[in-house]
Amino acid sequence: MNTFVDAFRFIGDNPHLLLVKTAEHLELSGAALGIGLLLSLPIGLWLGHLHRGLFLAASVSNVGRALPSLVLIAFGITVFGIGFWNNTVALVVLAVPPILTNAYFAVDAVDRDVVDAARGMGMTELGVLMRIELPLALPLVFAGIRISAIFVIATATIAAIAGGGGLGAIIVNRASYGDAGVLAASLCVSALAFLAAMLLSLVKKAASPRQTPVP
């Protein structure tokens, strides 16, 4: 249990190191999540709008879950070597499935009567998607982004074995940082993941349509 005391002492003694590593961690995770969003959100939303591609959406999520992060990173090392591309590609691959699948199922599940009413009022297809379906689907879309963020932050930790930097670089280097440093970095990355998840939960809650009583 002394290790925990030492870990907190380590945090007190090395705030700068931990801040730098946390920033690196956020940078890598943020970049991967951003690229993942750009790639998967438009596809997921549009397929959901067309009510097509159920097989794609379902299998992407199944395969995505079956792909272990360590395996992806190890594959990446063999193909790209150690460095930026390996980790970014591995993290993006993990970020895509939850966002794509949730966006698809969220838009697909929007009440068809509402959509038909919007079309009947003369809205364009893009207008229907952006102004009717997307707002109604938003809570589920954010739920997908939240799961992606959790995956990406966790995997960015493992990416340290491929030179990804971040808080994982401390965790996999016990020789330099000792038990206390490893534990301190583990606590920091846990706090980071938890804060990110909480933040996205709040965004999700804010995006949820308020239940207005029907007169």
Added chain:
Amino acid sequence: MIVAAGPVIPNFGTGSSCEVNNGWFCTDWVRQHWSDTLQPALIQHIELTVIAVSIGFVIAFALALAGFRYRLLDPPIGFVSDFLYTIPSLALFQILLPITGISVTTVEIALVSYTLLILYRNMIEGLRAVPAEIVDVARGSGFTRIQTFTRVELPLALPTILAGLRIATVSTVSIATVASFVVAKGLGAPIFTALGQDVFKTEIFMAGGMVVALALVADGLLVLLQRALTPWVRFGRSA
């Protein structure tokens, strides 16, 4: 730190030219090391997963019973299991190390804690989705509370519960590779060994492929279980 994994395999020097040159995939290496490296790792991986999912299922079921019966308990249970789910696996292993040491226990505690959220959520949602009228009819025709639960509510919730079991199992197969950061067990161990030996490609591809294959086979077996236990559910849509 990386714990030395398994027997040290003479990947280079004595092997075929493919192995010496670290080619993309050396079938002769796989043939030679199936029984001393890959097969034991596969069996360990299955053990890690089965133990974690079984214990997780029992705990989640107990929690779901509590959360279903006493609605007040649901938010705190949900919050704690969600909190555990957010902790990065590598970090959770390190946080448990000072408490449970370099052992399978450390690995299993972490793996179990990741199954809880998915299993608990699906159990609760499945149970809550049972229409109140059906429960009323059961109670009205003389079923006790326990009979109503075991004969009406539980069977109706079963498809959702099994869908959760599928997701939890596939995720556990996947996360169990990270366990090799703590103990040299499971299919993560040969991957680590290979990374340490000048990134020996064959071993990485083979062990990595085996993890993915194991996850897909486990998922397929659970689909068969689903069909056997809930034959009234129409399949075709993925759960």
